[in-house]
Amino acid sequence: MMRLFSLHVLLFLAASTRTNAYVSDAHSAAKPDEAVVTHLNLDLVIDFSLQKIIGTATWEIKKSAHAKQIHFDANGLLIREITDQSGQKLYYELKPRNEYLGDDLSIDLPESVKRVTIRYETGKNAYALQWVTAQQTSGKQLPFLYTQSQSIAARTWLPCQDSPGIRYTYDATVTVPKEMLVVMSAENPTQKNSSGTYKFRMRQSIPAYLMALAAGDLVFEAVGKRTGIYAEPSTIKSAVYEFADMEKMLLTAEKLFGPYRWGRYDVLVMPPSFPFGGMENPRITFATPTVIAGDRSLVSLIAHELAHSWSGNLVTNATWNDFWLNEGFTVYLERRIVAELYGQAFMEMEAYLGLNDLKETISELGPNHPDSQLKLRLDGRNPEDAMTDVAYEKGFNLLTRLRLQVGNKKFDRFLEKYFNHFAFQSIVTEQFILFMNDQLLNKYDIDYMRSEVDHWIYAPDLPKDYELFYAEPPFKKVDEAVIQLLTGDNLNRLNTKNWSTYEWVHFINRLDTTPLLIRIPEIDNVFKLTQSGNCEIQSAWYELAAKYQYKEAYGNMENFLLRVGRRKYLRPIYKQLAQTPSGKELAIRIFNEARDNYHPVSQRAIEEILKP
Template structure:
């Protein structure tokens, strides 16, 4: 998910309020009942009949699930209590159920199989939840139906196990009036007209977490492109926009092939090549959402002036980081958002060079990140996004480019289509780099120790003295690049290892030194002050 700067600021200001919003419904524990972890959902087959005028969903969810405990008597799903469950049935019987508050508990004691299939019929008007939930909206007299379900608001519109680790295959049939184009995850299987109704059947060939499931239905106009992946596969690119934005969208979305090329070279082949990649406009105008294979982007962000470049790169990158490799629990969300935020900068570096990378990272710099990356108080804070990007940038400096990008590729290949934890990522980086990264992850991921602050001075024209000056913590270890400017106008770069709060480095220069600039290429989340000056 990409959040606009203003919304990030609001999230920081109203941190306590947002804690209550985002961490309800069992999100801290990762489940809503003790038995939710006792099932593995294998497949959802969802049928939705949408009535925009009445703001009504009539739904049918068929679930194929595996009981992890053979004698399990009940299956508990997360489903908002304002939605009305009409019937739950298996292939042989009507099943008893209880729907209390936000838990739908289904009696499966009479089904003597470990793998079971059952269907839930329901209807109702979804309750507004999270950033948006499920919305029957309108703009310029054009109806637009969409959802934004991260982190745990999919149960506001269909019953599911909303644990991000419980990925499943997914089919959806969306029925609406014939004037609507309905879009979802995966490949389009079929379009069928029945009187004044039209049904779109979409099928995902890859497992998906429920928060990444998409419904976009409006009077869209579409255009398509084709991208040839690094393996030679032809990937359809599909774009769905409102009629007044067609030309603007063609301009704004034109860089997707370059972004795909960059990320495939940096991370590995696009993970959903047998499905598609696409973008659809919706009405959440604070950013975008990386719903799997079909990103949703705010209507007001499509301008034809390429203002949404970073947003589009961010959401595409999520298809590696967040979608293909998902978080085991929401405490690991920086593996989604920090990675996607750094990918914005990586694309600019790939296309324009190192100066663009440095500029992008300066734009993410802050002295005032609050809280740890792992298990953040606020899932969608500036810390998770921008500090997350900076920690990856510093990890790259810590282990070197070859090891860093080798780690990303291995991490992707090992955990693709499953879920990973921070410790999983750390283990991959240690394996590839052959370095112990305990201190790096302790200082930068698991704890909030501020940023690097140093005072420095040049002594006897050959020695630089550096003293860490962060009052809260002054024992960061890091590789420090120095730019040495000589009196004759020539320059030289040297790198030293800082492993103490106060260090002295001999620059071994035979020339007269005019100036020394620490970290000239912005590789560290740091502030260096020359004694007697302010940098």
């Protein structure tokens, strides 16, 4: 393995001796060595009646002396006209690549060109755009639009150099119907105006996948000095209550990992169709309403998205092969924040469930599958296809392994140095390894970890016999309760009053491995799991119900699948339903009814499960 490590680093060192700092990205047509964007002036008009965006994107560029063209990514865009800074038309071509990469928009660059202006419209099926009808929103008053640009979908609503290795600043003007408010991944307004036109500024450089926009019937309420919530009027009060600890989280993160460099940190509560838990758009996280449980039990999701302000947004994976640099680090930071605020036991429960999910994913992939490596090989593939929890949980466990060698304080300081050193840069795994060797392994005399780190990053599967270290099993109370039930105890004797969400999820998971399955109706009757209002518990319970055809839960399960668009919850339930002919028939019927309410990300995932 050491030879493998040396080869990777030597190749990186050889590549980095070139005069530019850009890494080749197979998922972008951009050739930043020749010509690269530095700033965007964006003017957008959002047409809800036609469900399209009419845009003018003016890009300031930096080019080499020999550059004859600049290359952008575009997918499904209608290009109207391209001009230079003096209004002269520029010759361009749209060269098809493939369905998910879209087109190479190549523009000729006469020597005098410093700026290119692209007038365009979005296409009918722009992958990044979700047009939500008024009926599908919480308040049911106005339609809603949001973007989801990660990983390579920014090009479906903006002609751009759509690589995480290319960063730029931007200004924007957006016009919407007058009764709406618009927010972006930028400095945001906090109230509606009478014109329907809003201006935005983003002075910190970001890659295209962090470009974000949402428009709808939105209001704002502050939570702290630097934190606040955007939501529909019908949701704002419950969201402010649920996310009351945002300012504490921000202060805790700064204490652990250094200053927050983005000004404000706000959260936008999305419509139920949003396909993810959250999206870490700079300055404004887009968050699923499924975390509003009424008891603040699921707020670790906000800690996760906040942590991205360091890992992912401040220091970014330069290619999607290095996705773990975004997500593995973020899960680690999230759980350090959670441990500080809510206790080590809470964090360990989350980590335990995460490790179980990771093992299940690796089992499904196969132990030698390259997608179980941290450093991915995605050339010729849609990066979405490999974005499993390997990057999240295997990355977290590697960083935890390193932390255990030096302790919390030293490892926190190492991470703070890492974020300072690479701030507002996009890097590859090999740059992290070189920095780690110098600032951690050499500094604290733990060179013996080099070959192990190499194995974690470049080898599939988990290292043999790896288990997280716990002072005691994090679900000891739940496991004892399961033993009680196995010995025939009455369900009413179980003391579940103070169980957390994670304890209930573990309890449901344990049912799947014990003879207690025959008591599912009794368990449901006592604990009312089918009627739970907590989406984590609902998801775990409905997955079990689908697997064992507990039909008393099917009505609520169907309502859940029709209402919620979060891919994490949808995929396991549909997967279990699809295991039997009758279940698959039900799944297809539900999906046909729910499909238009799902984002294309979720649609694609479910279509893959239900295909003939």
